[in-house]
Amino acid sequence: MAYPFSEIELKWQEYWRSHETYRTERDSKKPKYFVMDMFPYPSGEGLHMGHPLSYTATDVVMRLKRMQGFAVMHATGWDAFGLPAEQYAVKYKLHPRITTEKNIATYRRQLDSLGYGYDWSREINTTDPNYFKWTQWIFLKFFNSYFDTESQRATPIDDLIRHIESHGSEGLPCALPRNTKHYSSKEWHAASKKEQADFLAQCRLAYVADAPVNWCPELGTVLANEEIAEQEEKGYTVVRRNMRQWVLRITAYAERLLKDLDRVNWPESTVLSQRNWIGRSEGAEIDFEVAHGALSPAERGKIRVFTTRPDTLFGATYMVLAPEHPLVERITARDERRAVERYIEEVRRKSDLERTDLAREKTGVFTGAYAINPANGKHIPIWIADYVLISYGTGAIMSVPGHDERDFEFAEAFGLPIVRVVQALGVDANEPLIKPFTEDGIAVHSAFLSGLSTAYAKAKMIEWLEANGKGSRSVKYKLRDWLFSRQRYWGEPFPIIYTDDGDGEYPKALPEERLPILLPEVKSYQPSGTGESPLATISEWVNTTDPETGHPARRETNTMPQWAGSSWYFLRYLDPKNDRELVSKEAEQYWMPVDLYIGGAEHAVTHWLYARFWHKFLYDLGVVHTPEPFQRIFHQGMLLGENGSKMSKSLGNVINPDELVSQYGADTVRSYVLFLGPLEGTKPWDSKGIMGVHRFLNRIWRLVVGEDNVTNLSDLTDAPLSPSLERLLHQTIKKVGEDIEALRFNTAISASMILLNAMEQEPGGVPRRAMEVLLKLIAPFAPHIAEELWQRLGNSTTIFDAAWPTYDEAKTIENTITLILQVNGKLRDKLEVPRGLSAAELESFARESPNVMKHIDGKQIRKVIVVQDKLVNVVAT
RNA sequence: GCCCGCGUGGCGGAAUAGGUAGACGCAACGGACUUAAAAUCCGUUGGCCGCAAGGCCGUGCCGGUUCGAGUCCGGCCGUGGGCACCA
Numbered sequence: 001m002a003y004p005f006s007e008i009e010l011k012w013q014e015y016w017r018s019h020e021t022y023r024t025e026r027d028s029k030k031p032k033y034f035v036m037d038m039f040p041y042p043s044g045e046g047l048h049m050g051h052p053l054s055y056t057a058t059d060v061v062m063r064l065k066r067m068q069g070f071a072v073m074h075a076t077g078w079d080a081f082g083l084p085a086e087q088y089a090v091k092y093k094l095h096p097r098i099t100t101e102k103n104i105a106t107y108r109r110q111l112d113s114l115g116y117g118y119d120w121s122r123e124i125n126t127t128d129p130n131y132f133k134w135t136q137w138i139f140l141k142f143f144n145s146y147f148d149t150e151s152q153r154a155t156p157i158d159d160l161i162r163h164i165e166s167h168g169s170e171g172l173p174c175a176l177p178r179n180t181k182h183y184s185s186k187e188w189h190a191a192s193k194k195e196q197a198d199f200l201a202q203c204r205l206a207y208v209a210d211a212p213v214n215w216c217p218e219l220g221t222v223l224a225n226e227e228i229a230e231q232e233e234k235g236y237t238v239v240r241r242n243m244r245q246w247v248l249r250i251t252a253y254a255e256r257l258l259k260d261l262d263r264v265n266w267p268e269s270t271v272l273s274q275r276n277w278i279g280r281s282e283g284a285e286i287d288f289e290v291a292h293g294a295l296s297p298a299e300r301g302k303i304r305v306f307t308t309r310p311d312t313l314f315g316a317t318y319m320v321l322a323p324e325h326p327l328v329e330r331i332t333a334r335d336e337r338r339a340v341e342r343y344i345e346e347v348r349r350k351s352d353l354e355r356t357d358l359a360r361e362k363t364g365v366f367t368g369a370y371a372i373n374p375a376n377g378k379h380i381p382i383w384i385a386d387y388v389l390i391s392y393g394t395g396a397i398m399s400v401p402g403h404d405e406r407d408f409e410f411a412e413a414f415g416l417p418i419v420r421v422v423q424a425l426g427v428d429a430n431e432p433l434i435k436p437f438t439e440d441g442i443a444v445h446s447a448f449l450s451g452l453s454t455a456y457a458k459a460k461m462i463e464w465l466e467a468n469g470k471g472s473r474s475v476k477y478k479l480r481d482w483l484f485s486r487q488r489y490w491g492e493p494f495p496i497i498y499t500d501d502g503d504g505e506y507p508k509a510l511p512e513e514r515l516p517i518l519l520p521e522v523k524s525y526q527p528s529g530t531g532e533s534p535l536a537t538i539s540e541w542v543n544t545t546d547p548e549t550g551h552p553a554r555r556e557t558n559t560m561p562q563w564a565g566s567s568w569y570f571l572r573y574l575d576p577k578n579d580r581e582l583v584s585k586e587a588e589q590y591w592m593p594v595d596l597y598i599g600g601a602e603h604a605v606t607h608w609l610y611a612r613f614w615h616k617f618l619y620d621l622g623v624v625h626t627p628e629p630f631q632r633i634f635h636q637g638m639l640l641g642e643n644g645s646k647m648s649k650s651l652g653n654v655i656n657p658d659e660l661v662s663q664y665g666a667d668t669v670r671s672y673v674l675f676l677g678p679l680e681g682t683k684p685w686d687s688k689g690i691m692g693v694h695r696f697l698n699r700i701w702r703l704v705v706g707e708d709n710v711t712n713l714s715d716l717t718d719a720p721l722s723p724s725l726e727r728l729l730h731q732t733i734k735k736v737g738e739d740i741e742a743l744r745f746n747t748a749i750s751a752s753m754i755l756l757n758a759m760e761q762e763p764g765g766v767p768r769r770a771m772e773v774l775l776k777l778i779a780p781f782a783p784h785i786a787e788e789l790w791q792r793l794g795n796s797t798t799i800f801d802a803a804w805p806t807y808d809e810a811k812t813i814e815n816t817i818t819l820i821l822q823v824n825g826k827l828r829d830k831l832e833v834p835r836g837l838s839a840a841e842l843e844s845f846a847r848e849s850p851n852v853m854k855h856i857d858g859k860q861i862r863k864v865i866v867v868q869d870k871l872v873n874v875v876a877t
Numbered sequence: 878g879c880c881c882g883c884g885u886g887g888c889g890g891a892a893u894a895g896g897u898a899g900a901c902g903c904a905a906c907g908g909a910c911u912u913a914a915a916a917u918c919c920g921u922u923g924g925c926c927g928c929a930a931g932g933c934c935g936u937g938c939c940g941g942u943u944c945g946a947g948u949c950c951g952g953c954c955g956u957g958g959g960c961a962c963c964a
C-alpha cells in the first residue's frame with residue numbers, strides 16, 4: 001500500500017494557502033535571497049514536463065534558503081501577451097483575454113498541485129493594465145532619452161534640445177550619422193516641428209525607422225530574426241519588406257553590455273554567446289576617394305570602409321559596396337547602369353534564406369567607377385556585391401583577396417588581382433598565393449609597413465591614416481538595434497500619437513499621466529492584411545486628439561513584442577501593487593540583484609540580453625541600483641521522451657504532469673525529475689525509474705506511521721545513534737546542503753537515500769533524532785510528506801519554519817580509513833587502519849601484506865609512494 | 878565552415894587540487910512471505926578465467942606525461958547545441 005499522498009498533499013496545500021506560508025516580506029534582520037524561474041507563457045496545452053524541472057529546482061532552493069534563515073523572494077506570474085492567444089482568438093472569435101484567463105487558471109491549478117511555494121500575493125500578469133502601464137512607462141523613457149557619448153549613459157532628450165536651442169546641433173554628445181544635416185541655434189528655431197522631430201529621432205533610444213523586416217504574409221505580421229525558424233518550421237513563408245517600425249537603440253549600450261559580462265556568474269557558454277552576438281571588432285575606418293565617374297570630383301565624395309586589417313591596405317585591389325549603399329547610384333558609370341540596376345533588383349527579391357544558405361557562389365557587378373587606394377595611390381575598381389552587408393560597418397569594404405577568404409573567392413570568380421602583403425615569418429615574400437593567408441605574419445610589399453608583424457603593422461597604419469587625415473581607429477559591433485514593434489492586437493499599445501503641423505506626420509509621446517494606454521475592445525482580431533495591426537482598422541480608436549494642442553492626431557497602431565513585458569518583470573515582484581512607481585526604492589535596494597535565475601539556454605541571447613539592456617537603462621534612470629540584474633544564471637537541460645527523442649505530440653511520447661501527480665503524488669514527481677540526473681543535462685524520461693523515488697518516500701512514511709496509516713504509533717527509538725550513523729548523519733547534512741546550493745539535486749537525493757538505508761540498519765531500531773533530520777533534508781524536495789510526518793512527530797508549526805539542521809565538521813570525519821595498497825600502481829590489498837598514521841607505519845602495512853609481498857617477490861623495490869590516509873604504492877622492477 | 882559542450886555497466890547516472898571506477902536508483906536474476914498475485918523484505922549483478930584464493934581486461938579510439946590517468950596533454954572518431962559571408 002502506498003502512503004495516502006493525494007490526501008496529505010491536498011491537506012498541506014490548503015494549509016499553506018490559508019496560513020499564507022509563503023508570503024514574503026522585507027526583513028532587515030535577515031539576509032535576503034532572490035530566486036527566480038522564468039514566468040510561464042500560459043498556453044492552451046497546460047504545463048509540460050520542462051516546467052516542473054526548473055520550477056522544482058527553484059522551489060527546492062527557496063525552501064532550503066528559507067530554512068537557513070533567509071528572507072526569500074520567490075514569485076511568479078504570466079507572460080501572457082503573445083501570438084498563440086491571438087491566433088486562437090482569430091480562429092474562434094474569442095477575446096484573447098478570455099482564453100488567457102482560462103489558461104492561467106489551468107496553470108495555477110497545476111502549479112499548486114505540485115506544491116510550489118510561490119508568494120502568490122506578488123503574482124503579476126503582463127496583460128494587466130496595472131502592469132503594462134509600467135512597460136509603457138519604460139518605453140516613454142526610452143523615447144524621451146538619448147545616449148550621451150560623453151557620460152556613456154541615458155540622458156533626458158530635453159537636455160539635448162536645450163543645448164541645440166542655444167548652441168546649435170554641432171558637437172552634440174550623441175552618435176549621429178555621418179551625413180547629418182546640422183542646425184544652428186537660429187535654424188533650429190526656424191525649423192518645423194517635423195524637421196526637429198526627424199533630427200531628434202537620430203538620438204532617441206526609441207525611434208521609428210523604415211526598416212527591412214521579416215514579413216510573414218500568412219500571419220500578417222513581422223517576425224524577429226529569432227522567430228523566423230520557428231514559423232518556417234510550421235510552414236509559413238517569410239519575405240523581406242520595408243515597413244515603418246519602432247526600434248530600440250540597444251547598440252548604444254553594446255560596450256557596457258559586453259564589459260559587464262565580467263561581473264556575472266553565468267554559464268560560460270551563455271556569456272560567450274552574448275559576446276559573439278555583440279561581436280566587438282577593433283579596426284579602422286578608411287576613406288577612399290572616388291577616381292572616376294559621371295560626377296565632378298567635389299560631388300563624388302569619399303567611400304568610407306571599415307576593416308579589422310588596416311595592415312593589409314596595400315593589398316586592397318578592389319572595393320565592394322553593399323547593393324543598398326547610397327553612393328551606388330551616384331558613382332555608377334552610364335555604361336554599367338543597366339547591369340547594376342538589374343543586380344540590385346535581383347538582390348532585393350532574394351529572401352534571407354537564398355542570401356545565406358544558397359549564396360555560396362559569389363555574385364556581384366562592376367560599377368564602372370574607380371577608387372584611389374590611399375596608401376599607394378593605385379586606382380582600384382568599385383564593385384557591388386551582396387556579400388557585403390549594408391547593416392554592418394559602413395556598408396562598404398576594401399577587398400584584400402590575398403588575406404580574406406571571402407574576398408579571395410570573389411576575386412577568383414571575377415578575375416580580380418590578388419597580391420600578397422603578409423607572409424609567415426621566414427617564408428619567401430614572393431611565394432604565390434594559392435589560398436588566402438588569413439593568419440598574422442609579417443607585412444611585405446607594403447612600403448613603410450614591410451617587415452612589421454601584424455599587430456605592429458596595424459598600429460602603424462592607423463597612426464599613418466590619422467596623421468594624413470585618411471582614416472582613424474574604429475570599433476564596430478555586430479549587434480543591431482532591436483526591432484520593437486509587432487503588427488498585432490494582443491500586445492502593449494505604444495503610448496505614442498502622430499501629429500502633423502502641415503509638414504508631415506511625426507511621432508509624439510503621450511504624457512505619463514495618460515498611462516496606461518488600453519487596448520480597445522474589438523470584434524475581429526483578423527490581421528488587417530496591409531501589414532498594419534488589427535488596431536489600424538478601428539478608426540474610433542486610431543483617431544484621437546493631441547492632449548497638448550487639441551489638434552487631431554492618430555494613434556500608433558503597432559504593439560510591443562512579447563519581450564517587452566518580460567524584460568523587467570522580476571522588478572515588479574518586489575512591489576507589485578505600487579501605483580506611483582515601477583518599484584519602490586526600498587524594495588529594490590533590499591531585494592536586487594536576483595541571486596539565482598534558472599531558465600533554458602535557448603534564451604541566452606534574447607531574453608537575457610534584452611533584460612540586461614533594460615536594466616542598464618533603468619540604472620541610468622536611477623530606478624535600480626545594480627548595473628546587472630542577474631547575479632547567477634543556470635540552465636536546466638532538456639527532458640526527452642522515453643525513447644530519447646524530443647517530447648512531442650506527434651511522436652506521442654509526451655509525459656503529462658497531471659497524470660504523474662495523480663499516480664505517484666507531487667512529492668514523488670518533484671523528487672524524481674531532479675533525481676533523473678544533473679539539472680543541466682539533457683536526459684530521457686524513464687517511467688519505470690520513478691518507482692525508486694516513490695519507494696523511498698514510502699519507506700520513510702512507514703517508519704513513522706506504521707502499516708495501517710491511522711495509528712500514530714511509531715517504532716522510532718530515542719536511544720543514541722551508533723557512531724557510524726552519527727557520522728553519516730553529519731556527513732549527509734553537509735552534503736545535502738552543499739549539493740542543493742550547487743544545484744546538484746540528484747546527488748542530494750541519493751545522499752538522503754543512503755542515510756535512510758543506514759537508519760534501517762540500526763540494530764536498536766530507527767532513531768527518532770535521525771528521522772527528524774531526514775525529514776528536514778527531504779522537505780525541500782518532498783514538502784507535503786515532510787510536513788505531514790513532521791506534524792505526526794508532534795510538531796505544531798510548518799517544517800519550513802524549523803531551522804535547517806547543522807552539522808559538526810569534526811563529526812563528519814571517519815576515524816578509520818581504507819588504506820589502498822598498490823604494487824606498480826595496481827590495487828593489491830585494502831586494509832582498514834586508524835586515521836593519521838605516519839608514512840613509515842603505512843609503509844610497513846604494505847610490506848607485511850601477503851598479497852603485496854607476492855607481487856614484489858623477486859623484484860627490487862625502487863620507490864615507495866605514501867599518500868597520507870590514502871594509499872601506499874610500491875614501485876618494484 | 879567557425880565557436881562551445883559531451884562520450885563511464887542492460888538503463889539514468891556517481892566518482893575530477895590525478896590516488897578503491899561503477900555510489901544511489903531502475904531493470905534483470907535468485908530467495909523469503911502468500912492458496913496465488915500485488916506490495917514488502919533479503920541476496921546477486923561490468924566482462925572473461927578460476928572450486929577457491931586470486932588473476933587478466935575495462936571509463937569512444939590511438940599516443941603522451943606520471944609511481945599512479947575516467948580525471949591532465951596531443952591527435953582522431955562519434956554525438957548534441959549555438960552562430961552562420963559581421964570585413
